[in-house]
Amino acid sequence: MAGQVTLSDVAREAGVSLATASRALNGSANRTVGADLRERVLEAASRLRYSPDGVAQAMARGRTTALGLVVPDIADPACAALASGVVAAAEDAGLSVTLTSTRHEPGREAALVALLERQRARAVVLAGGRQADPAGEQAVRAAVDSFRAVGGAVASVGRATFGVPTVVVGDREGASDLVTALHGRGYRRFAVLAGPQTHTLAADRSAGAVAALAALGCPPPVVVRGAFSRDGGYEGMRQVVEDRADVQVVLAVSDVMAAGALAAARDAGLSVPGDLAVAGYGDVGLLRDAMPGLTTVRLPLADIGALAVRLALEPPAAGEPETVRVTGQVVLRGSTPGV
Template sequence: MNGRPHVTLEDVARSAKVSLATASRVLNGTTNVRSDLRERVVSAAADLAYTPNAHAQALAGASHRTVGVICHDVSDPYFAAIARGVMRVAGDNGLLVMLASTFRDPQKEIAYVSMLRAQRASAILLIGSGFENRTWERAMAAELDPYRRGGGQVAVVSRHRSLKVDTVQPENREGAAELALALLEMGHRRFAVLCGPRALTTVIDRLGGFRDALADAGVELSEEDIVEAPFTRDGGYDAMKQLLAAGSKATCVFAVTDVMAIGALTALREAGVSVPDELSLAGFDDIPVVRDMSPPLTTVALPLEELGEQAMKLAVERGPGTRSRIKRLSGEVVLRASTSPPR
């Protein structure tokens, strides 16, 4: 061994000044790429002595038994629960699951789809929120359309507006609206929302459903009442600290995902704010841990494992020429001790 560090595809893309997806397409030879871009990638690969992963290439020979699952962050309990459902159905059908996390980077998502195409995976599942981004939509369609024409199966979980593929769609807007009505019935009239980036369709739908239900009841949710932060536990923690520092008059805070609500609860505890005596807190998803929090979290319970199961079934059962299908799964408001009437 000469001690030289291993050169990755990311290194090649960075050196060639192209996206990860473009570098992958050039080196896998799966899609037409502009000649100048191709030359830059090939030159960078030669200069860096890039060697493709032999194991990944070997997978291509047997890839008709593999399924690629691309999620935003497999460490997030929301995605872990959905992936469990995917793997159960895949196992029943003798399929090997390859799992990738994008960490909400749209370019990584496109690059992983390109890699799975190169490995001739029999199906590709996207189990994260879509992006409200025309560039991403066009790039993703450019990868998925020829893959499907070649016999590959595609299914997604959550709303992806532009992708004409099989979809399992949790009713995010409807669930958030039902939660708003339940909190209004409890007596709350002043709300704040902790949300993730509004380029994500899940955030758009949950925030929109909650806000519209409040408006129908004559309760305004202004922009000052909405704090945008990363879609993570730390994002929820920082957003709640920001809300407290601003002197919010809200009696109830809605975090658009349970993971953000967990971080928010920690921030409230550190600030000496009692939940729900001084401030009520609600989330969305019903990941298992929120039932064991102190206090247990009010949330919208989604059938997370079923979302994964249904997506995998759509990919397995889909036949050539079948029109794209949409399966909708509803959530249920679960009131727990983190919310109470305002005092």
């Protein structure tokens, strides 16, 4: 049976050495096999219905055909949207994707890169959402440098802090644009569900919103910290309702947090947008059919994922690593009709 045929059987059938059979079928980082010999080995393997060992191939080539994707939260729809772009681009390049999650835990990102190095992944995409932790970033940089030193490729989504090609998302600018658009609809008194102070993505978005409000001459917003999750949005909105202070519009720094905020408003007996307007960030598919439609900042998440794969797999250029900046687009919907 095919599963019982060994590489030695193929070598014997083709009349070549075991090493030659291995190089013909698995490739080699150092030596190649002539076309005639390779054809003879392939024909022998076909006759015997030999199934190559993927691990053996990786050992011979020095790399597997896997691309590792590291995200903060597999359950987050934004991560899922980005992952869809990574998977599509990886498949086009003949690679499979190994999906891993930091679960928002400092230290896991470096550990996951080290694990992917041990597994001989060809490339890694680090997909943002990390904690503001200098020691943790130093550990990630060391893990990235180690991975690249043995031939692996790395690209990042987020801040350009690891010396690798990076897709930088203009989250501060996106939040500023959102606030400006809401100001244009007559809103002046804001609350910001800002997520954790240590979450770099949430911090950029909340900082962009607060700075824009100051530039527009609006009163300082009510800023509520909490988890970067649906439950964080729910608890944040509950606090805003309890200490409302005449807030007109609540801006959540992610659509998932906005979903929690909408649920909390409903549970408190408030109408959105009749009593309180709500906006999010990201434009994930999960909330596009919400009633009322959620005002947000649309990010081309699948395109960002595909772009990160391209940056990872391109031959490294001389000089500084390539940085591509992507900006979001404000989408005004029924959750913020204006005042």
